[in-house]
Amino acid sequence: AQKITQTQPGMFVQEKEAVTLDCTYDTSDQSYGLFWYKQPSSGEMIFLIYQGSYDEQNATEGRYSLNFQKARKSANLVISASQLGDSAMYFCAMRSHLTGANSKLTFGKGITLSVRP
Amino acid sequence: DTGVSQDPRHKITKRGQNVTFRCDPISEHNRLYWYRQTLGQGPEFLTYFQNEAQLEKSRLLSDRFSAERPKGSFSTLEIQRTEQGDSAMYLCASSSSDRTDYYGYTFGSGTRLTVV
Numbered sequence: 001a002q003k004i005t006q007t008q009p010g011m012f013v014q015e016k017e018a019v020t021l022d023c024t025y026d027t028s029d030q031s032y033g034l035f036w037y038k039q040p041s042s043g044e045m046i047f048l049i050y051q052g053s054y055d056e057q058n059a060t061e062g063r064y065s066l067n068f069q070k071a072r073k074s075a076n077l078v079i080s081a082s083q084l085g086d087s088a089m090y091f092c093a094m095r096s097h098l099t100g101a102n103s104k105l106t107f108g109k110g111i112t113l114s115v116r117p
Numbered sequence: 118d119t120g121v122s123q124d125p126r127h128k129i130t131k132r133g134q135n136v137t138f139r140c141d142p143i144s145e146h147n148r149l150y151w152y153r154q155t156l157g158q159g160p161e162f163l164t165y166f167q168n169e170a171q172l173e174k175s176r177l178l179s180d181r182f183s184a185e186r187p188k189g190s191f192s193t194l195e196i197q198r199t200e201q202g203d204s205a206m207y208l209c210a211s212s213s214s215d216r217t218d219y220y221g222y223t224f225g226s227g228t229r230l231t232v233v
Contacts, residue, residue: 004159035222043206045160045224091159103212104150104173105222107159 002027004092004108011113013082020067021077021111023092029053031097034075035105036066039089048090051075053097082115089113121225123209129231130199137195138228142211146223149192151184152208153177154227160208166192167214199232206230 003026013019025034036048051059051066059066067076079086089112093105122141130136142149148167152160163182164174168189178184181199186192196203206227 006159037224042226043229044226045208045210047222093159103148103214104162104165105160105210106162107152109157109159 002029002032002094002096002106004094004106006092006108006111008111011111012116013079013113014116015084016081018078018080019082019113021079021090021092021113023075023077023108025073025075025092025094027073027094027096029096029098033095033097034066034068035093035095036064036075036077037091037093037107038086039091039110041088045091049077079113084115084117087113087115121209121211121223123207123225123228125228126226127229127231129233132201132232133198135195135197136199136230137193138207138209138230139191139193140209140211140225141191142209143223144190146211146213147189148212148214149186150210150212151192151194152210154206154208155204163194163207196230199230201232204230204232 005024032053034051038046049061049064051068063080065078089110091107091110093107095105124139150165151163154160162175163178164184166186181197184194206229208227210224212222
């Protein structure tokens, strides 16, 4: 079974500063993918970044980067130069890449990020 | 293609009534997923289709819940005899079975159900 843990309480960051959102995971699979999604108050889940378990480099997508530490089973999201529009819920998720495995995503409980002007 | 569409966006129903939600995935995506999200929680997997075949159902999907994807395109999720505990956001997502398309999960905006 797969499990995602997000335990941070609501996070606050000053506009233009960087913030790290924590995510740890548990799986017995050797091949898997890790995702971060943003969910604003409108409800839509917006894909931010993806990291494969065999990727040697940490993923980056614009202001988003993923600090992937495989041995520690952590996949923290770093948002640089925070903007007011970054205020939202952020979810870490994972899926197995085993052949024949269900491709569903398993989500954590999420973290609320508030960006202060 | 405008993405994954869900209808209705909001539904208020009385306890005991039946409700049906619709999801139209991205046309080239052959996989379709239903998730349920309660307030302050992450989405929980309900069920998953590849083309028209329902390949997995979560134990969260009680006998009152049924999902269909008759022609491998749109899907419906029906809840019979609704209960207050069914109040949640119901999210639909689609993806491609192409293993190189790891970015391919696209979510709809969800249907928010309130059972009164």
